[in-house]
């Protein structure tokens with residue numbers, strides 16, 4: 001029988017905190033520090049933040065619990081996890097489509113994520129040496145207009161990602177997150193304290209927390225939900241894959257709340273690090289994706305210790321990106337290596353090579369391919385982003401919720417959740433069965449109108 005196929009094991013996280021560090025590392029990334037502040041900035045501040053929080057609690061956390069249950073009960077990569085759990089629940093093994101779609105999404109996301117993370121690397125150097133003679137927006141144009149420059153930093157970032165994943169769970173990912181996450185925490189606190197003292201903190205607070213619902217429309221919900229999925233790394237199996245290495249005695253529900261809280265905390269702190277500086281230098285909060293590269297560099301150029309604070313800020317961004325990119329690569333590598341045909345190292349190298357080449361399309365879409373549309377009205381990078389984030393992740397998340405809520409054997413779920421307050425269990429069941437699938441379906445469909 002298929003279910004008894006012997007699959008290679010990947011090892012497990014050592015220590016109680018490693019899963020939390022790794023999952024938080026996956027969740028906290030460019031989505032928090034680059035994406036969240038500019039999306040809050042362009043969608044009316046506080047109102048967006050409130051809707052975002054609701055999405056995290058009502059859709060994100062229930063699905064995260066579902067992903068961890070699937071991963072840990074099977075101990076396998078998302079494809080085999082879904083196959084096993086479907087068979088163990090006496091239902092169709094076609095549910096493994098969730099795994100396939102997830103690995104595809106991971107490949108697409110990582111291909112452009114790496115290009116943007118490469119720009120963050122580049123900015124560590126730029127912010128340290130920039131004299132301010134060239135305006136920050138000219139500087140940004142210069143950075144993205146050079147294919148060779150973008151490809152150089154993209155290559156560096158992909159090599160680092162591949163090296164960490166190829167070293168395995170214990171010696172690679174597990175060890176790196178124990179170094180990277182404390183660094184990230186310290187840098188984050190430093191940046192917020194710096195902004196509190198030197199920036200316009202009260203204006204930033206009212207911008208982020210005073211809700212203005214006048215500009216809220218269906219698109220705000222779409223943006224907020226998409227951001228919640230992306231930020232919590234849901235819908236593609238990153239958390240499922242990491243869950244497979246989680247010790248059995250760890251509490252799934254508490255852990256999910258911890259990871260979601262830390263992720264939200266970092267997103268809000270990123271806003272509190274960025275906006276006080278933006279307001280202190282009279283810059284616009286609603287400039288969109290260029291917020292950290294153009295507006296922040298403008299501020300660093302004018303700041304007394306900008307040559308020092310700037311590189312620290314972009315190091316923070318780069319670390320966050322690296323601890324996320326490894327979780328985008330892991331599900332595919334775990335799948336290729338557990339089937340037994342390839343070693344983990346070979347699997348990581350081959351898959352990274354493929355993603356690296358795919359990333360060329362995104363790097364070139366900033367310059368020589370800027371007029372080339374891969375999907376109607378979208379250049380290469382935007383197409384990757386669209387297919388993964390607007391289509392594959394919501395569908396993946398919705399199917400995960402439907403599988404866990406309606407099809408998965410109750411006993412397996414109960415074994416994974418262990419001792420649990422019956423009210424909490426009922427609430428979770430309600431959210432994963434009804435609220436999560438229906439709201440995702442609703443928001444998903446509404447984007448096409």
Ligand code: TRP
Pocket residue numbers: 026027028029030031032109229230231232233234235236238324325327328393
């Ligand atoms: N969550 C990360 C961020 O906020 C990115 C990420 C890592 C991700 N793994 C993922 C996004 C899986 C979606 C799905 O930057």
